Amino acid sequence: MxxxxxxxxxxxxxxxxxxxxxxxxxxxxxxxxxxDPLTTFGGDAITDSKQWEENGKLEIYQFFEKQIYGKVxxxxxxxxxxxxxxxxxxxxxxxxxxxxxxxxxxxxRSLNFNILLYLPIGNENAPVFLGYNFYGNHTVIDDxxxxxxxxxxxxNEDLKISNNKATEASRGVRMNRWAIDKMLDNGYxxxxxxxxxxxxxxxxxxxxxxSLFYEEGQTKPKTNEWGSIAAWAYGLSRxxxxxxxxxxxxxxxxxxxxxxxxxxxxxxxxxxxxxxxxSNNSGCGGAALSKRKFGETIGQINTSFPHWFSESFKKxxxxxxxxxxxxxxxxxxxxxxxxxxxxxxxxxxADPKGEFxxxxxxTKVYELYDKKGVSLTDVQEVNLPIKQTLAYHMRSGKHDVTxxxxxxxxxxxxTFAK
Ligand code: GTR
Numbered sequence: 001m002x003x004x005x006x007x008x009x010x011x012x013x014x015x016x017x018x019x020x021x022x023x024x025x026x027x028x029x030x031x032x033x034x035x036d037p038l039t040t041f042g043g044d045a046i047t048d049s050k051q052w053e054e055n056g057k058l059e060i061y062q063f064f065e066k067q068i069y070g071k072v073x074x075x076x077x078x079x080x081x082x083x084x085x086x087x088x089x090x091x092x093x094x095x096x097x098x099x100x101x102x103x104x105x106x107x108x109r110s111l112n113f114n115i116l117l118y119l120p121i122g123n124e125n126a127p128v129f130l131g132y133n134f135y136g137n138h139t140v141i142d143d144x145x146x147x148x149x150x151x152x153x154x155x156n157e158d159l160k161i162s163n164n165k166a167t168e169a170s171r172g173v174r175m176n177r178w179a180i181d182k183m184l185d186n187g188y189x190x191x192x193x194x195x196x197x198x199x200x201x202x203x204x205x206x207x208x209x210x211s212l213f214y215e216e217g218q219t220k221p222k223t224n225e226w227g228s229i230a231a232w233a234y235g236l237s238r239x240x241x242x243x244x245x246x247x248x249x250x251x252x253x254x255x256x257x258x259x260x261x262x263x264x265x266x267x268x269x270x271x272x273x274x275x276x277x278x279s280n281n282s283g284c285g286g287a288a289l290s291k292r293k294f295g296e297t298i299g300q301i302n303t304s305f306p307h308w309f310s311e312s313f314k315k316x317x318x319x320x321x322x323x324x325x326x327x328x329x330x331x332x333x334x335x336x337x338x339x340x341x342x343x344x345x346x347x348x349x350a351d352p353k354g355e356f357x358x359x360x361x362x363t364k365v366y367e368l369y370d371k372k373g374v375s376l377t378d379v380q381e382v383n384l385p386i387k388q389t390l391a392y393h394m395r396s397g398k399h400d401v402t403x404x405x406x407x408x409x410x411x412x413x414x415t416f417a418k
Contacts, residue, residue, distance in 0.1 A: 022295055024348050032291035034357075035325050037332045037365050049336075049368040060329045061269065068285075069266050070226035070310025072234055073213045078105035081242045084114075087145065094121060095184050099137075099147055100242055106212040113197035115239050116146055118180060119189040119248050126248065127275075127417035128189035129409070130239055131255035132232060132263065133178075135159055135170060136194045141180055142172030152200040152207075177257070179406035186410050187418070191243060191252070195260060198235035199228045203307040209235065227309045229285070232263035237271045244273055251275040251417055253338075255409070257401045258350075259308070262286035269333035276338040276417060278409055281399050283350025285309065287341045289327055289358050291320045295351040327354075331362035331390070336369035338416050340391040340409060345382050347399040356380040359392045366390050387412050 023029070037056060038046040046056045065071050080103040090097035100115040116137035120126050133140050135156065136149040153166045160169040183190050195201065199208030205220040209231045213221075221227070226234070236254055243252050253276035256264030261282030268277030279287045284296035285308065299317035302309065316323050331339060341359045343352035356374070363373030366389055373390030385393035385408050395404050 022297075022300070022349065023293060024295065026294075026353070029292050029294055030321075032289075032321065034289070034291070034361055035323075035329065037329050037362070038368075041324060046368075052365060052368055057333060060325055061333055063325050064266075064269065064330060064333070066224045066310070067312050067316075068309060069230040069233070070221060070312070071224055072230065073221070073225050074106070076104055076106050076212075079103070079238065079241060080105075085145065085147070088121075090118065090145070091143065091180075091184070094181075095119060096121060096248070097143070097145065102238055102242060104209070104212065104238060107214070109212045111198075111209055111212055113193055113235065113238075114147055114149070115191055115193055115242060116140070117189065117191045117243075117246075118184060120184045120187050123187040124248055125250045126187055126189045127413060128191050128243060128249050128252050129183060129255050129278075129413075130191040130193075130236065130243065130252050130274075131257075131278075132195040132236070132260045133174060133192050134195065134260070135161060135174060136166040136196075137192055138166065138171045139174040140172075140178040140192055141175060144171070146171070149194045149197060151194060151197045152202075153196055154201060177401040179403050182403065182406055182410065186414075188410065188413065189249065191239065193235065193239055195232050195235070195263070199231040201228060201259075203305070205307065221311070223311045225310060227311075227313075228305075228307050229259070229263050229266055229309060232260065233267035233270060236263065236267040237273075240271060240273050253278060253409075253413060253417060255280065257281060258283065258286075258399065259305075262308075265330055265334070268337070268339065269330055272337070274337070276340070276413060277334050278340045278342070280342045280401050280405055281344055281347050281350050282341075283347070283355070285327070286350075286355075287327060287331060287343075287358050288351040288354035289361075290316075290323060291326050292351060292354045292357075293320060294354055295349040326358070326361075328358040328361035331358055332365035335362070335365040336371045336389065338389050338391070338412070340393075340412055342392070342405055342408070343394045344397050344399055345394055346397060350399065352394050353380065356392060356394065359390055363390055385412075387415070389416075 085099040095118040138146040255278040257280040261279040359374040372388035
């Protein structure tokens, strides 16, 4: 082989190795049936929001709970919080900063996590975006007062994290994903938590939130119990327990990118206290339809991340057609609350079209409440947001969170959050 050919061959094979057997060809999407959220599993039609709440919604919710994300096994024994740091003149006088230590206790075992909160000065009762970060609270802003996480961190050379431990070197490295100035200038607060403080993102159930709930001798959750995504969603609700009691906060919109977008969606479905939900590029197991098998599939996600979903979800690996639900019904569980689904055009692994269709198919549930979403006649166009109660956009560019995304979320939140 000539050197150039050899190089091309090597590049292609390494790309294939990274994402095995992904289909990116629309003509190869299998024929599939979209489960109708307005027909019960027994075949009864649902015609109004009362019937939806009483019949349809519960069985769909229970399916997601037992077969996909997994059930939370029990109640906590104790919950506590403590404001461990506060500055009413932070970021040059623009914000109040608080760091809150939350303590969770079960079976004499405990877990602590920190919320980093900035509230805008001048808005005494502000709406807040709550979202997890991937590498520690200190990475979202270049603020020397933000406490560096002690928890296990994934290594990332670009972000200066090695030995699975965050240090001063990674302060502010993820600022580009968090438009904090923009939020504050528009009268919004921001609350964030490092997701690894709830459950370190590795296939190991000996640590994190799950381990608090084990009975004598238990080493992992039971078949229908929670994987990491459900644990992260539960952590968002525990952050909400604090935020809903902070008198300077009016309401909370839960946000998440990618795997954390999957967690934000499940948090939105399980906890009605979130007044809005934003899924940024959440893809497979998030907003994207599973039955299209475009980009990442259930089989692939369950293999690469065996700890994310409930053990029971593995029976649908490469058997998407057996699922009585699809991810548009996860979106429907959030109705009638505002929900924003965002894709990126180059993020084919997350199936932007599958996310758009999912928003379209969920819309009929929003319509039961006279709320608008993405109608069947809407077209998916780059950088042309559809800002209804169920909103959608497909940004140009790749898998990421950008200022463009935040501009849309803030403008959309103006319609309900203030
Ligand atoms: C990928 C995974 C996606 C998405 C992403 C992320 O490796 O296949 O489902 O969650 O990670 O979280 O960045």
